[in-house]
Amino acid sequence: TVADLKGVKEGKLCLTVVTTGKYFIPRLLGSFCQIYPHVDVSLQVTNHHQIHQRMLENKDDLYILSKPPEDIDLERRAFLDNPLVVVAPKNHILSNQKNIPLSKLQNFPFILREVGSNTRKVIHKIFDDHNLEIQVRLELGSNEAIKQAIIGGLGLSVLSKHTLTSSCYEELCILDVETFPIHESWYVTHLSGKKLSVVAQTFLDYLLVESENYTADRQYDLAHSHH
Template sequence: MLKHATLHQLKVFEEVARSGSFTKAAEEMFLSQPTVSQQIKQLTKAVGIPLFEQIGKRIYLTDAGKEVLSVCKDISEKMSQLEMTLADLKGLKQGNLRLAVITTAKYFVPRLLGQFRHRYPGIKIALQVTNRKQVLDRLSENVDDLYILGQPPEGLDINLRPILENALVAIAPSDHPLAGEKNIPLQRLAQEPFIIREAGSGTRMAVEQFFAENRVEMNVEMEIGSNEAIKHAIVGGLGISVLSRHVLALEGTKGPLTILDVEGFPIQRHWYIVYPSTKQLSVVASTFLEYLLNEGKQMIAKIDLELTQS
């Protein structure tokens, strides 16, 4: 009966079928030829019909042998996957997670990581927070497990998953003349001095695209490469800006900054989690991805609700 066949016999059979020779199979597997012959004999007995036929000095697979070989390949693939999964599972409580995120994501990613780390306290997390260009450089070099971006990259062979909404809002000082007004015309907003992110920023790209689509030109006063610096510049009366609503996650809108009610706003975007399409995610990375797609959304929704009610 086939159930009496062993994995070792199947491996020997697969090697003989691959090499087309008992002698070559023995050499590849560091076995003696009699041992290989004995393993094939036992497997043939378990199957009940011949697996090879010899014509001249060469051996060929029978129809039954071809069927057994197909199953052997499936088993070999499953065993390889199992070994990888078991190795990752053994390291799940002691594993590593490497993330690279753009600077704006720092306002919510640590909170997501906190809950994830609480659930898996043995996992060591390396979080790289940098600008979009450097995140894309790290992505192209496959430095990290996962990457979080607000503007999908182009020209890269990647897996791209939207994980969270990312609303861009108009932010002004709380004592700004437009604060409290409803449905402010976009043309009116454009008259204000704008403080924008640096060239290459995903936020800037989205804002410029929005104004271009509406055929409205911004009055750009200043360019600053930091959300925190922009917030301080707004408080200092240097202008207004359009940023992710998440930049107000800690202070809310009861502090020195407020969100203006502008027609067409918020600009609806998403946060994306990205990784190379050829990358085999570890169990740790897969677990974190699943966590983001489920519980992470609930946490961010809670943060957004806090902002809208503040």
């Protein structure tokens, strides 16, 4: 068939990506599906805990996340930086300060993600490691809702830089806090025993090549290149 001649792949691709992956993976899937229009994609976006559950049930071909679980035998490849940053409303009183001591964050209320989120765990860990108290003002189950709550003046939060698209910088800013950004990576993983389908292997290879042209700083650079 014509499809075979062009090397076109057919079949289903099941992916689950961590919440912050939704700012990157759908676009990449778009260009992938233009090359391989006969691939039928199922994309789930969820937090680390839910991805762990899906792995235990062997639900997907590939999983994209920043903290691959230790208790599951996985093949993993780090492919992109996932820096975590302290986010504040644009005109926050700390917004022009450099190298803000971590302890200053105790004076401000925080907005946390839901239980099961790795971002939430990282915030708790950094406060605990430095014997600091965190003032939790509220918990929200989505990065987008947290951004809106920050804009609304409800508090500060720690988010992946990937969640900050260029338009966010009109209303939000990143605080220059010591020990931040926290450097995490995204990993693409699959269960070790699992033989990948041709489609899944093709997408994995595509992801590794394409992500080389992308960084979490891209949106920030776009937002700041205009002035």
